[in-house]
Amino acid sequence: MQTGARVTQTSLNDLGWSPFFADQLDAVGGTPDRVMRIAAVQRSKATGLGPRGAVRLTYPPTLSAGDIAVGDWVVVDPETDVIETILDRSSKLARRAAGIEAKTQLLAANIDTLFITTSCNEDFNPARIERYVVLALDAGVSPVLILTKADKTEDAQSYLAQAREISGKFDAILLINAKDPDQSDQLRRWCGAGKTVAFVGSSGVGKSTLINALTGSDQATAGIREDDAKGRHTTTARSLHFAEGGGMVIDMPGMRELGLHDVAGGIDELFDDITDLATRCKFRDCAHVSEPGCAVRAAIEAGELSEERLERWRKLRAEDQLNTETLGQTRRRAREITRQHKAQLAAQQRFKGKPRKSGK
Ligand SMILES: Nc1nc2c(ncn2[C@@H]2O[C@H](COP(=O)(O)OP(=O)(O)OP(=O)(O)O)[C@@H](O)[C@H]2O)c(=O)[nH]1
Ligand SMILES: [Zn+2]
Numbered sequence: 001m002q003t004g005a006r007v008t009q010t011s012l013n014d015l016g017w018s019p020f021f022a023d024q025l026d027a028v029g030g031t032p033d034r035v036m037r038i039a040a041v042q043r044s045k046a047t048g049l050g051p052r053g054a055v056r057l058t059y060p061p062t063l064s065a066g067d068i069a070v071g072d073w074v075v076v077d078p079e080t081d082v083i084e085t086i087l088d089r090s091s092k093l094a095r096r097a098a099g100i101e102a103k104t105q106l107l108a109a110n111i112d113t114l115f116i117t118t119s120c121n122e123d124f125n126p127a128r129i130e131r132y133v134v135l136a137l138d139a140g141v142s143p144v145l146i147l148t149k150a151d152k153t154e155d156a157q158s159y160l161a162q163a164r165e166i167s168g169k170f171d172a173i174l175l176i177n178a179k180d181p182d183q184s185d186q187l188r189r190w191c192g193a194g195k196t197v198a199f200v201g202s203s204g205v206g207k208s209t210l211i212n213a214l215t216g217s218d219q220a221t222a223g224i225r226e227d228d229a230k231g232r233h234t235t236t237a238r239s240l241h242f243a244e245g246g247g248m249v250i251d252m253p254g255m256r257e258l259g260l261h262d263v264a265g266g267i268d269e270l271f272d273d274i275t276d277l278a279t280r281c282k283f284r285d286c287a288h289v290s291e292p293g294c295a296v297r298a299a300i301e302a303g304e305l306s307e308e309r310l311e312r313w314r315k316l317r318a319e320d321q322l323n324t325e326t327l328g329q330t331r332r333r334a335r336e337i338t339r340q341h342k343a344q345l346a347a348q349q350r351f352k353g354k355p356r357k358s359g360k
Contacts, residue, residue, distance in 0.1 A: 012037075015049060016110060016196045016248055021073050021087050028085045030075035035087075037248075038072040038109075039240040041065050046083070048076060049240070058082045069093075069106035070238045070250055071196060091139045093198065096259030096323045104261050108198050108238060108250045113171065113190040114141045117201030117210070119149040120159040120175070126166050127312050130270060131258050132200050133167055134316065138266025141198075142171045144190060148206035151177035167270055178206035184213040191247030196240075198250035200258075211251055214243045260316065262324045271313045273305065 011017075015037045025031065036048030036055065043065050046057045057074070059065065060082050068074070073087040089109045097105040114136040118124050129145065136143035145163055150156040156175055163173050171190075176183040190197050191214060199207045241249045260267075268275050274296060278286065282293025288310065290297075299305040 012050070013194055014242075014246065016071075016194050017073070018090075018194060020090050024087050025075070028075055028087070030085065034075050034078055034084075036074055036076050037240065038068055038070055038074060040237060041068050041070055042237070048074060048083075050076075052078075055081055060084065066106065069109040070240050071109040071111060071198075071248075073110065091141050093135060093139050093141065094261065095135070095255075095257075096261035098257075107252060107255075110196055111139070111141050111198045111250065112195045113197040114139075114143050115146050115187065115190075115197055115199045115201075115210070116143055117146045117148060117199055117205045117207050119205045120147050120153045120156050121149060123202050123205055124159055124162070126162070126308075127315075128202075128258075129163070129166055130312060130316065131260065133169060133270050134260060134263050134266035135200075135258065136266070137169060137269045138263040142190075143167075143169065144187075145170045145173045146178075146187070146201075146206075146210070147173065147175045148178040148210075150175045151180070169270060178209040178213070181213055184210050187214060188243070188245060188247075191243040191245070191249065193246035195247040196250065197243075197247065198252055200252050200255050202255075203253075207251070207253070211241065211249055214249050215241045216244045259323055260320050263320055264317075264324070267313070267316050267320060271309075271316075273299075274310065274313050277305070 012032060012035060017032075017035070017037075021035075022032070025035070033051060036050035036052075036057065038046050038057075039049045039054065040047040044059070046059070046065070046068055048055050048057045055076070057076060058081055059068070063083060063086070068083070068086060069089075069092065072089065074083045075085040075087070076082070077084055091111050092109050093107040093111060093114070094104040095107060097103040114132065116129060116132040116136070118129060124147070133143050145166075147156070147159050147163060150159075153159070160173065160175050163170075174186055176186065178184055187197075187210060199211060201207055238250060238252045241251065243249050277295045277299050278288065280295035281288065281291065283291055286294050286296070288294050288296035296305065296310065300307055300310065
């Protein structure tokens with residue numbers, strides 16, 4: 001196994017180990033030789049990378065697959081290969097899990113940079129890009145926007161201009177042909193030794209092309225393919241790979257649905273212009289619709305803020321608030337709806353039951 005051999009020669013530092021994690025070892029009774037980084041998470045097993053190579057790890061009764069993310073650092077019992085502890089994360093990407101309850105699904109952990117990938121075509125969508133930026137900012141991960149397929153449009157510069165309008169918070173915006181190695185090499189700036197990057201973006205925008213360019217393709221997935229339940233690497237699972245020349249790359253396919261959850265901080269950061277303006281509105285609870293003394297409306301009228309951007313901010317905030325309410329809040333809201341419904345029915349019954357006023 002090429003990757004296995006490579007991992008054996010790999011120090012923890014190459015995998016992204018840092019003082020942040022080392023400092024936690026004493027408290028959990030761990031030692032560096034028992035530490036591994038999670039490269040893939042399956043229902044009943046996970047793949048860990050460490051000094052022993054790629055190892056299939058088992059969850060203890062207290063943990064399940066949902067508690068562990070690709071990129072996590074764990075302490076492992078070397079005799080049983082059971083995970084003992086998940087070390088605190090330096091960063092964590094999560095989304096709202098499917099279902100009615102306000103639950104999160106972990107996507108990846110301990111990432112330095114999020115490569116938000118979109119193409120210079122109809123895939124380019126400011127609202128979706130903003131979603132990814134909010135996710136990154138909220139997690140304390142630095143967002144880089146990659147605009148691919150620049151070679152397939154006459155209009156590449158206009159996409160670049162639109163991207164700059166979306167946010168000044170990007171660490172960089174790259175306009176590239178992902179298939180040209182000279183151009184994809186620019187991504188290596190974020191993949192130095194010990195650094196971890198993750199890719200998000202729709203299907204077909206060039207993520208695999210870029211990941212293959214960074215990792216040298218086949219050998220990157222070998223260690224994980226070996227551990228897949230069906231004996232092959234599936235493209236639907238998140239997984240961690242080595243970048244050539246240092247650093248780790250996390251592939252996150254299947255991210256079409258990115259429900260935001262508990263990311264108010266990220267929304268405030270991305271839309272800090274609106275947040276600032278809102279503090280200057282005359283009314284503290286200003287809805288920025290038609291209130292007098294509204295600084296947000298004034299900015300729109302002055303052409304400093306676009307109506308579309310304000311609308312996208314509103315939508316994200318509403319979604320985040322809805323998705324973040326606790327189960328208790330959801331239940332209370334459901335009870336309130338039921339109560340109102342019953343009250344309405346009762347009123348209707350009373351109305352029906354009343355003897356008709358006779359005209360006499
Ligand atoms: N001309 C050109 N083609 C590109 C570029 N980026 C990707 N492609 C092509 O677009 C197709 C899709 O690219 P992938 O790398 O598979 O996209 P992906 O994001 O990994 O897609 P999924 O695996 O479905 O998530 C492939 O045929 C690529 O060769 C680019 O910048 N320029
Ligand atoms: Zn206002």
